[in-house]
Amino acid sequence: DTAVSQTPKYLVTQMGNDKSIKCEQNLGHDTMYWYKQDSKKFLKIMFSYNNKELIINETVPNRFSPKSPDKAHLNLHINSLELGDSAVYFCASSPQTGSGGFLEVGDTQYFGPGTRLTVL
Amino acid sequence: GQNIDQPTEMTATEGAIVQINCTYQTSGFNGLFWYQQHAGEAPTFLSYNVLDGLEEKGRFSSFLSRSKGYSYLLLKELQMKDSASYLCAVRDSNYQLIWGAGTKLIIKP
Numbered sequence: 001d002t003a004v005s006q007t008p009k010y011l012v013t014q015m016g017n018d019k020s021i022k023c024e025q026n027l028g029h030d031t032m033y034w035y036k037q038d039s040k041k042f043l044k045i046m047f048s049y050n051n052k053e054l055i056i057n058e059t060v061p062n063r064f065s066p067k068s069p070d071k072a073h074l075n076l077h078i079n080s081l082e083l084g085d086s087a088v089y090f091c092a093s094s095p096q097t098g099s100g101g102f103l104e105v106g107d108t109q110y111f112g113p114g115t116r117l118t119v120l
Numbered sequence: 121g122q123n124i125d126q127p128t129e130m131t132a133t134e135g136a137i138v139q140i141n142c143t144y145q146t147s148g149f150n151g152l153f154w155y156q157q158h159a160g161e162a163p164t165f166l167s168y169n170v171l172d173g174l175e176e177k178g179r180f181s182s183f184l185s186r187s188k189g190y191s192y193l194l195l196k197e198l199q200m201k202d203s204a205s206y207l208c209a210v211r212d213s214n215y216q217l218i219w220g221a222g223t224k225l226i227i228k229p
Contacts, residue, residue, distance in 0.1 A: 109217070
């Protein structure tokens, strides 16, 4: 009954390869996110989807392409992997985007376990 | 630009009290969150402040002063399991979460 799940948990691959990370949430949330956490532990948002539509697309290389087949899934595909892509990637979900009201804690984010990507 | 500042690392003794500070400069403010992240694990939600004052939740309390752009997380009766990183995040005027780099808290016996 895992709330937010990601696969794989570990991913080791060569430079130049293409890989995908999958994320699924069974919380019925409308919004899903991808974060990158580098070696300095800084959590940086990459993408956000609300009901399968892209709402945040931070400055990330276009080698990264998110895909949301339905609102319970948000997958991340990475082309032509580079050494600098090595990091932990977290998927997260929240009930809404925060437009519900000033006092709502609605966009409390629930994180998946993370995928540790190592590019050799 | 938008900025969240937290100390990089703090050390405290088991059973003691520790205060982790967070200052922020963001385009608008719609709430401040504290998350806990144990090594190798995902961040988990601890607290939320949107009005000035203290929010208490068991051993953990969080304080907010919007006029000063300042918050702190107070942890009482520290336990070894509290060793973790504590992340401060602010929701800006666009309802986006801006994250601090986190404070690594080390608890010593």
